[in-house]
Amino acid sequence: MLFCVTLYAGMNDDIYTMLFEKYGESSKITHVNIKVDPGLKSIIEMKTGQKFFRDNLHCYKILDANGNTYTGLLDNVYGKTLPITFLVVYDETGKINDCFIVKYREPRGYGVKQQSWLNQFVGKDANSEFKVGSEIHGITGSTISVNSVARGIRKLSILYEKLKSEL
């Protein structure tokens, strides 16, 4: 299930910087790659109406100075034309602790990058609905990105719930 890989150095540096800023310079962060079981992948894709970007996901295990452990999952979803790379960090109970847009490549619809929009996902878990329009507010000019990222975060939350005992 787990094996180490090299992630594109620039992006990986950005992710480490984000995580150290949030969880403290003394945190210990390890990076592994997860291959998702095809059967589970298919069930989650049907449930959320969105495909995984690839068969593998990047996973970050974080141990902060207080001994708390967190797990970050990195995936991509398509905006209007280009992939949006995002990272969702879960606490030990499976609740979302943080969301980050690691890379936004579209020339418009930047609203989903804003931390105020991403903070709406904090505290949600695999059982949350992630409904755009009520639980998650939409953004003018970013309809496709908003719905795509919201589905992507829900997809990872369901996956994390299924895998957390193995990670």
Place this chain on the structure above:
Amino acid sequence: MYKYSIIVLISFFITAGLSAQDDMFFERNYSIGGYGELHYNYVKPENGEAKKTLDFHRFVLFYGYNWTEKWSFKAEVELEHNYVADDHGELELEQAYVNYKHADWLNFQAGVILPSVGLINEYHEPPLFLSVERPEYHSKIIPTTWFGNGIAFTGVYKDFDYKLVVMEGLNGNKFSNSSGIRSGRQKGFKSNADDFLYNARVDYYGITGLKAGASITYNKAFHDVEKIPFTLLEVHASYYHNNVYAVCEYGNISYDNFEIGSSSGFYADLGYNVGSWLKLDSELIPFVRYSDINPAATTLTGGDSELANHSTKMMAGLAFKPIPEVVFKLDYSIQKFELNDQKTDLLNIGAGYMF
């Protein structure tokens, strides 16, 4: 000045070419999207016959291609009213531009582009506004969809988003009391380039659910007798959060050397997604709108010419979105023209989609 600008642009692209580097998730790829809308319109003037029409108003296909993470192409072709012949319907290339993304704070576009004026000119897919037809403000004050040949710089910095545009100007021979600058759009057809149009817009996104901004547009519109300089100033805000849908836009155009001194108007929408109360998986949004539009707000002749095109409209409607990309709409409104206090009843029903 032009020489320096060209040197700066060439240097910019040489640097861009050298620094272009793709990341591991980028895939050279094309994308297809689009939107469309079917409308039923019932219009009944106070002292006239009712007119009923059923119109597939817009069918739009979007095509994009990404050569690299930084270089891409985007195009949008629109067929209006489902049929093109003589003066019926329109086939338009509304967008077709090369985009270079240098960084989040700096994109460059060249081709057929959209100036950034108001909330709807750039983002006009049917699920993005509540009424069946686009707000009248976006016809009589802002000539949506406003497109033409030119270049643009766009980007974001912290909670601010900007766009700067230099593009073809307008044809002042076609300005009118009834629709302001609308008929002056050249639409990229062998455009007269005597005087460019300049447009700048800034939006603020720092509060959850809020988008608020303003733009200024200036052009010396060409004219057979004397150029018509005009300045369009507008402010806009939308708030979509906690099931509330609120929109407000105000715009004013001031003209020189023209029969009209100014055009002005505004509208405000307030809606609420009751789908959450009813435990629906879909959005159900009753809304009201008030608009006040006068494309000839001040004129040289004054008197009735300033009243003839002044209208107010009170609208109530319902938008149902079974999924965020599909919408069914219904609205009823009463429009009053100030001159002679004429009233018109309007009923619209529509279906729209985007992907």
